Amino acid sequence: MCGILALVKKHAQDAYCGNECIPLLKRLERRGYDSVGVLLKNQDQYTLHKSIGSVDCFLNKYKQKLDTTCSNCILGHTRWATHGQVSEENAHPKCNGNIAIVHNGVVENFVSLRNWLSNIEKIDVETIQSDTTLLLHVVQYFLDESPDIQSAFRKALKKIEGIFAIVVLFLREKNTELYGMTKGTDLICGVSDSEICVTSDLFSVSERYNEYLNISTEELLYISNGKLTIYNAQNQIKITNDNISENTYKTVLTNISKYDNYSSYFLAEMHEQPDIVHNLLTQKMDSEMLDLVHKLSIIKKVIFVSCGSSYIATNIAKYWLRSINIEAYVEYASEYSNYDHHDDKIVVFVSQSGETMDTVNCAKLFKNHHYTVALVNNVNSALSRVTNHVNAMNIREELSVVATKSFTSQLACLYRIYLGLKNNKIKFVNIADTLREVISYVTNKIDILLPLLKEYTGFMFTGRGEGYGIAQExxxxxKELAYVYSDAVPCGELKHGSIALLGEGLCVVFFLPNDSFLYKNLITLHEIYARSHNVLIVADNETSQYLSKFSKAYVTIVPKIHNLYVFSHAIFIQILAYKVAVTVHNNIDRPRNLAKCVTVV
Known part of the structure; x- marks a missing residue:
């Protein structure tokens, strides 16, 4: 799930300064930031720069060279490692002196393809550490075998199994000769009067271009002398410079958060939540959401399919819908294998980016069989294109890798669906003010407890019903922010095994709202406290009266809004994890080994 970038000037006399690619690469970091590489080509000469780490690390190393290098073509890449360790050697672009290649995705037949190549080319397969290096050899092999370059690329594409996109640049030509191909994943072409851009992520170029093209599977993109040609799967010309405008989509300018007054996007986006939640809960439903509510009221069965924090949001919503006799189920997209198309149901796919590969692949299986809905923030996303209907959250793009406002926005949208089914017109008041008070109070409380909390080597989060969902999040x-081992266990399941973990190094975070599970939760809390006093109890104003017997535990009182505690508790866990992460100087916006947009299976 890497970020691909190619910038090509349309006119030979025009040139880029090397650092022009940096803003675009920064926006591609949501696809990965294990390493960065940039190739600058000027006629038949090129320079290649690579570094481990983020774009900022790359810029620190090469800023002077980028500032003083001009080129008419730039090939860039941000990597999230799949095959091959994180190293400068495995960073893209990969070059052999004749061609350079950048790649996004996974080669599924890596082993068999490497063995095939070793037999025909007599290459030492042990030197091929990454799938991109393998692709470089495969493409070069077919180029050597065929005088027809387009035919060579198509043969290479058929030989490779998996979901991927590649861009290949010829290095020995004075003019820019560049090819792009995709198989099952996004390859976007941005166009303007002066340049052509090829990328794996529309977000990276949404501020630079007014129009863009989608390159479909098995289509071949070709750029030569500043002219663009796209061939369809039958190798017929589909798009040229002459008919580009007939085939382009308008770019939707993506609003992003600013963090002038904060130390990270994470903090800025966390502080946006009060207004976002208020707006989503109080605004009128649009036609798409009204249609979904109407369908649900008739069919009364829904399956939510998602990953990560989106999965957890739907797991919470499941309890709301079941309380009003809607048959609601929640599935991990990566695990869902029950593709039963016979019974009547609604399938809702939830994703912040709308690009999550596991979720997109799952949606493709259902589109022609059921009423399918994408709950996303990006209406131009891949998920939006493979579902029948789109419900948009319409919040500013979330830039921190770890979900904050996207999670609470999904909860708010799902709660509105629940209220619509109940035909309940609650008049929400003071939501934003209450949540701002939560941020202030919890921040101060955690600061007081932090010297004790930071010493724990593990955390166990527990709750019942919606509280278990919050525990999961x-x-x-x-885990994401503090890199501390943590687990989520339903309260009732603690006694079936996890209670054996209670001890000096483990802190139990116990959610105790005033809901229908209160007395059961108090019994479980007593069972925990009898064995360990290392408990952080998250109560509210109504349940705090039951805590006198837990004098040695840590207690935080978090107010709720309109009998809803999930939003207050969501903010609590964000601040808790953030504060612990800061004590060990972790990168808050770019946690290790993660990416914002997960486009591999």
Whole structure:
């Protein structure tokens, strides 16, 4: 799930300064930031720069060279490692002196393809550490075998199994000769009067271009002398410079958060939540959401399919819908294998980016069989294109890798669906003010407890019903931000095994709202406290009266809004994980080994 970037000037006399690619590469970091590479080509000469880490690390190393190098073509890449360790050697672009290649995706037949190549080319397969290096050899092999370059690329594409996109640049030509191909994943072409851009992510170029093209599977993109040609799967010309405008889509300018007054996007986006939640809960439903509510009221069965924090949001919503006799189920997209198309149901796919490969692949299986809905923030996303209907959250793009406002926005949208089914017109008041008070109070409380909390080597989050969903999100946040082992266990399941873990190094985070599970939760809390006092109890104003017997535990009182505690508790776990992460100086916006947009299976 890497970021691909190619910039090509249409006119030979025009040139790029090397650093022009940096803003675009920064926006591609949501696809990965294990390493960065940039190739600058000027006629038949090129320079190649690579570094481990983020674009900022790359810029620190090469800024002077980029500032003083001109080129008429730039080939760039941000990597999230799949095959091959994180190293400068495995960073893209990969070159052999004749061609350079950048790649996004996974080669599924890596082993068999490497063995095939070793037999015909007598290459030492042990030197091929990454799938991109393998692709470089495969493409070069077919180029050597065929005088027809387009035929060579198509043969290479058929030989490779998996979901991927590649861009290949010829290095020995004085003019820019560039090819692009995709198989099952996005390849976008941005166009303007002066340049052509090829990328794997529309977000990276949405501020630079007014129009863009989608390159479909098995189509071949070709750029030569500043002219663009796209061939269809039958090798017939589909698009040229003359008819580009007839085939382009308008770019939707993506609003992004600013963090002038904060130390990270994470903090800025966390502080946006009060207004976002208020707006989503109080605004009128649009036609798409009204249609979904109407369908649900008739069919009364829904399956939510998603990953990560989106999965957890739907797991919470499941309890709301079941309380009003809607048959609601929640599935991980990566695990869902029950493709039963016979019974009547609604399938809702939830994703912040709309590009999550597991979710997109799952949606493709259902589109022609059921009423399918994408709940996304990006209406131009891949998920939006493979579902029948789109419900848009319409919040500004979330830039921090770890979900904050996207999670609470999904909860708010799902809660509105629940209220619509109940035909309940709640008049929400003071939501934003209450949540701002939560941020202020919890921040101060955690600061007081932090010297004790930071010493724990593990956290166990627990709750019942919606509280278990919040526990899941809390455990995920602690892992993502603080790199501390954490788990989420339903309260009732603690006694069936996990209670054996209670001890000095483990802190239990216990959610105790005033809901229908209160007295059961108090019993479980007593069972925990009898064995360990390392408990952080997250209560509200109504349940705090039951805590006198837990004098040695840590207690935080978090107010709720209109009998809804999930939004307050969501903010609590975000602040808790953030504060612990800061004590060990972790990168808040770019946690290790993660990416914002997960486009591999």
């Amino acid at each position: 809390g455990a995920l946040k602690m």
